[in-house]
Amino acid sequence: MSRIAYFGPQGTFTEQAARRLAPGEELIPAETIPAALAAVRSGAADAACVPIENSVEGAVTATLDSLSEAEPLIAVAEVLLPVHFSVLTRPGTTEIRTVASHPHALAQVRHWVEANLPGARPVATSSTAAAAVAVDAGDFDAAVTAPVAAEHYPLEVLATEVADVRDAKTRFLLVRAPGELPEPTGADRTSIVAAATNRTGALAELLTELAVRGINLTKLDARPTRNNFGEYRFFLDFEGHVTEPRIGDVLAALRRRCRNVRFLGSHPRADNGTTEIEPGAANEDFTDAIAWVESVRKGAQA
Numbered sequence: 222m223s224r225i226a227y228f229g230p231q232g233t234f235t236e237q238a239a240r241r242l243a244p245g246e247e248l249i250p251a252e253t254i255p256a257a258l259a260a261v262r263s264g265a266a267d268a269a270c271v272p273i274e275n276s277v278e279g280a281v282t283a284t285l286d287s288l289s290e291a292e293p294l295i296a297v298a299e300v301l302l303p304v305h306f307s308v309l310t311r312p313g314t315t316e317i318r319t320v321a322s323h324p325h326a327l328a329q330v331r332h333w334v335e336a337n338l339p340g341a342r343p344v345a346t347s348s349t350a351a352a353a354v355a356v357d358a359g360d361f362d363a364a365v366t367a368p369v370a371a372e373h374y375p376l377e378v379l380a381t382e383v384a385d386v387r388d389a390k391t392r393f394l395l396v397r398a399p400g401e402l403p404e405p406t407g408a409d410r411t412s413i414v415a416a417a418t419n420r421t422g423a424l425a426e427l428l429t430e431l432a433v434r435g436i437n438l439t440k441l442d443a444r445p446t447r448n449n450f451g452e453y454r455f456f457l458d459f460e461g462h463v464t465e466p467r468i469g470d471v472l473a474a475l476r477r478r479c480r481n482v483r484f485l486g487s488h489p490r491a492d493n494g495t496t497e498i499e500p501g502a503a504n505e506d507f508t509d510a511i512a513w514v515e516s517v518r519k520g521a522q523a
């Protein structure tokens with residue numbers, strides 16, 4: 222049985238994602254996202270499940286930063302989960318002065334809290350389930366949690382289906398040490414983090430490498446390198462799998478152009494997206510073109 226570290230404690234959305242991505246495996250809760258990834262780097266876990274992107278609040282920056290630092294890890298699978306929340310309180314609570322949750326969750330229920338718990342002060346906790354633990358301990362009055370948290374903690378359900386934006390979703394990754402890659406499926410996603418040189422047009426050039434090969438970008442985030450003010454790393458997700466000639470070709474180009482490129486994995490997409498192929502950008506076009514250059518070099522044709 223594999224050991225899967227996940228951003229916990231028990232009852233987080235990430236735990237639900239881990240159950241979907243690694244059914245039947247042993248799940249080990251970690252208090253923070255960096256701790257879940259560190260467990261894989263140290264060998265304490267075989268893989269980790271972490272959130273990467275929410276449709277309302279955007280990137281989960283702790284995941285981006287942790288993936289770009291220390292030993293490289295690669296994403297081998299992803300899952301999209303619908304996100305709506307329950308609000309839990311200690312039995313007998315009459316007044317709610319504090320509402321605790323993960324900052325991403327608080328941002329997704331801001332209007333609901335203003336309308337339904339006027340005057341309640343939002344308080345950030347390390348995760349939604351950590352908020353439930355803190356409410357149980359008497360630290361805060363209400364927790365905004367995943368619905369499943371109500372099954373793990375002795376709290377009362379004040380409200381369900383809470384969400385300012387209907388149909389919100391969070392994407393989660395299953396991450397492990399570099400090794401064998403998942404097979405290409407025809408609807409894959411490749412992720413990299415690149416440190417472009419700090420000069421005019423560097424980011425535009427990087428994106429142009431994708432555009433000229435007809436490769437569709439699905440996400441772009443920038444995070445500070447934390448070394449020099451104004452210096453950023455770019456996280457790029459795009460359609461395709463590293464084993465495809467057109468994706469290999471763009472990775473080689475980015476490797477030439479950037480100070481540093483880290484491969485963060487190729488895996489099947491969970492959003493039912495199809496891969497768009499521009500004219501001249503199919504894998505056969507790349508293979509044919511390379512074969513033609515080879516034949517020219519050998520003097521077989523011009």
Ligand SMILES: O=C(O)C(=O)C[C@]1(C(=O)O)C=C[C@@H](O)C=C1
Pocket residue numbers: 228232233234235236272275281304323325326347348349350367391
């Ligand atoms: O705290 C949790 O339950 C998590 O799994 C984290 C997380 C996030 O990082 O966005 C996951 C989904 C929700 O959007 C809120 C919080």
